[in-house]
Amino acid sequence: MVMEAGLDEVARFLELADPPARPNARSARRVMAAVAWHLRTGGGWRALPDGFLPWRTVYGWFRRWVDKGLFAVLMRTLARRQRRCCGRRPTPRLAIIDTQSVKCIGVRGPRGYDAAKRVVGRKRVLMVDAEGHILAMTIVPANVQDCDTLSALDEGKPYWPSLRLGLFDSVFRAKRCEEWCNLHGMRRRVVEKDPDQKGFVVLERRWIV
Known part of the structure; x- marks a missing residue:
């Protein structure tokens, strides 16, 4: 139903x-x-x-x-509506950005090899709000370094001019990531792992993306 x-x-x-x-x-x-x-x-x-x-x-x-571009408009419309349902303002101020490499065959677009993940395929680049609603998404070959994927969000980010803070993991520590955030009017915050951390641990607010 x-x-x-x-x-x-x-x-x-x-x-x-x-x-x-x-x-x-x-x-x-x-x-x-x-x-x-x-x-x-x-x-x-x-x-x-x-x-x-x-x-x-x-x-x-x-x-x-x-x-x-109707599906992109639809996703933005739904994100605003769902934020209202969660009791939030329709325009977010916080974005959480991350990537995910997935396997795929060499059909309908380029692919590459992600040496860190040992994956041949493509890399999803996601920007979500504090509730996990998708604000922007794009796909690049898996061999593109995470720090270089942010420019692929240039088309989607301007639809959310209210964003003021971006949360990233430690692979986004490069200077060019900070420059990308500055260009789009956001501060960058890298959520670091605890120095004594052993194994996988869910990082503060990072788990949402």
Whole structure:
């Protein structure tokens, strides 16, 4: 039921943001149902089961909405709404930034080798608020050093001009990370490990991202 309600809400947003030009156009609800299947299963577009719209129709609408930046607008809208639900102001002042390297095959974009994680694939770069709501996200090859991934957030950061403090782990100690924060009007704070720490320990507020 939650999934159905979520699809209905996303479909309404898309239809308002990008009204169909023809009265007989496929409904956004049916398109999003197929997109949800694709995201949930990881199956190829051509593998859409019977009962969904033709895969070319689904992929065409999906690419149209991506190119118009509607999913990015949707994520920012949801983040503001969820912050209100948590009793917070819609515009955050704190951001927590981190990366995650994941394995992938060499399809649909470049990949690289992360020697520290021993992963061949891509690196997700995430900026979230104090509640974990995604503020900006991008993907780079896994061989890009963490300190050099921040520039990939340049497109998403300006949508949150209220941000004043960024929390990072120790791999972001480089001077260029501080310069990136200064450029975007934020202070940088590196959350250091305890000198006596042994093994994995959840760091203050860092666990949220």
